Amino acid sequence: MYFAPVQGHTDAPYRYYHARIYGADAIYYTPFIRWEKGGVRKQDLKSIEGDMAQGYRLIPQIIFRDGIELNSLISAMRESGAMEIDLNMGCPFPLQTARGRGAATILNTSLADEVVKAVNENSDITFSVKMRLGLESPDEWHSLLSRLNEVSLSHVTLHPRYAKQQYGGEVYLDQFAEFLDVSKNPVVYNGDILTPEDAARIKSRFPGIEEIMIGRGALGRPSLIHEIASGEEWDRPRRLSTMLKFHRALYDHYTETLCGEHQALSKLKPFWEYAEKEIGRKAWKAIKKAVNMAKYHSAVAIVQDSL
Numbered sequence: 565m566y567f568a569p570v571q572g573h574t575d576a577p578y579r580y581y582h583a584r585i586y587g588a589d590a591i592y593y594t595p596f597i598r599w600e601k602g603g604v605r606k607q608d609l610k611s612i613e614g615d616m617a618q619g620y621r622l623i624p625q626i627i628f629r630d631g632i633e634l635n636s637l638i639s640a641m642r643e644s645g646a647m648e649i650d651l652n653m654g655c656p657f658p659l660q661t662a663r664g665r666g667a668a669t670i671l672n673t674s675l676a677d678e679v680v681k682a683v684n685e686n687s688d689i690t691f692s693v694k695m696r697l698g699l700e701s702p703d704e705w706h707s708l709l710s711r712l713n714e715v716s717l718s719h720v721t722l723h724p725r726y727a728k729q730q731y732g733g734e735v736y737l738d739q740f741a742e743f744l745d746v747s748k749n750p751v752v753y754n755g756d757i758l759t760p761e762d763a764a765r766i767k768s769r770f771p772g773i774e775e776i777m778i779g780r781g782a783l784g785r786p787s788l789i790h791e792i793a794s795g796e797e798w799d800r801p802r803r804l805s806t807m808l809k810f811h812r813a814l815y816d817h818y819t820e821t822l823c824g825e826h827q828a829l830s831k832l833k834p835f836w837e838y839a840e841k842e843i844g845r846k847a848w849k850a851i852k853k854a855v856n857m858a859k860y861h862s863a864v865a866i867v868q869d870s871l
C-alpha cells in the first residue's frame with residue numbers, strides 16, 4: 565500500500581516516525597521535488613538521502629514542465645542513489661499548473677514524447693506516474709495514457725478527479741474504470757479512502773487494481789494503512805493512544821531541530837489538519853486555535869482525556 569505524497573505533511577521526519585511507530589507497511593513518496601535555480605534544493609536532497617530517509621521504502625517524486633527539467637531531475641535523483649522515481653503529472657496547485665507543471669502536463673503532447681524517451685533511456689530506473697483525469701474536465705487523460713502504454717512503468721496512480729476540482733467534489737469512478745481498462749501498466753487507485761471499509765469497497769469494485777494509495781485518510785488516522793494491511797481494525801483507544809505517541813515523537817523532533825516555539829508550532833499544528841473525525845471537534849478546534857506551546861499541550865491533552 566502507498567502513503568500518498570502530501571506537501572507540508574509527509575516530509576522525512578513524518579515518514580520516519582510513522583514507519584517506526586506503525587511498522588513499515590507503507591511505501592512512502594516524497595512530496596514533489598522540483599528543479600529550482602539550476603538545481604535541487606538541499607533540503608529535498610536531505611529528505612531522500614539523510615538518516616530520516618532510512619528504514620522504510622521511499623520513492624522520490626519529481627515535478628517538471630519540460631524535457632530539461634525532467635532529465636535534470638532524473639540525473640539528480642540518480643546521483644542520490646534513487647532506483648525508483650515517480651513522475652508528478654497531476655498536481656492541481658495553480659502555482660504549478662500555471663507554469664506548465666503537474667496536471668498541466670496531461671495535455672502537453674510534446675512533453676509526453678519526452679517522458680516516453682526518458683523512461684526508455686533510463687532503463688535501469690523504475691518509473692511510475694501519478695496523475696489525474698485532466699486539468700479542466702474528467703476526460704482529458706486518453707492521449708497521455710496511450711503514450712504511457714508505450715513504456716513499462718511499475719504503475720500509474722490515478723486520483724479520479726480533474727485539477728480544477730482540487731481535492732473536493734465528485735470522484736469519477738466510471739472514468740476510473742475506463743482508465744483501468746485502457747492502461748497497459750498496473751493501476752493504483754487514489755482518493756478519499758478514509759476507513760478500512762472504503763478500501764474494501766474500492767478493492768471489490770475494481771478487482772483489477774494493483775494497489776491503493778492513501779493520503780488524507782492516513783494523515784487523519786495514521787494507523788489506517790497498517791489496519792488495512794493487517795486486516796485488523798483498531799479500536800478508538802488504541803488508535804488515539806498510538807497517534808498521541810506518534811505526534812509526541814514529531815513534537816520532540818521539531819522542538820529539538822527548529823529554532824523557537826513559534827516555528828515548531830507552525831510545523832506541528834498542520835499535522836492534525838485531517839484528524840477532526842478521529843480526535844473530535846473540541847480537541848481539533850483547540851489545536852487549530854493554539855497560539856503557543858502551552859495552549860498546544862492543553863489542546864492535545866483533550867485527546868488524551870477522551871481515551
Ligand SMILES: Cc1cc2nc3c(=O)[nH]c(=O)nc-3n(C[C@H](O)[C@H](O)[C@H](O)COP(=O)(O)O)c2cc1C
Binds near residue numbers: 595754777
Ligand atoms: C496539502 C496537499 C499537498 C499535496 N502534495 C502532493 C504532492 O506533493 N505530490 C502529489 O503527487 N500529490 C500531492 N497531493 C495529493 C495527494 O497525494 C493525493 O493524491 C490526494 O490528496 C488525494 O488522495 P486522498 O484523498 O487519499 O488524500 C497533495 C494533497 C494535499 C491535500
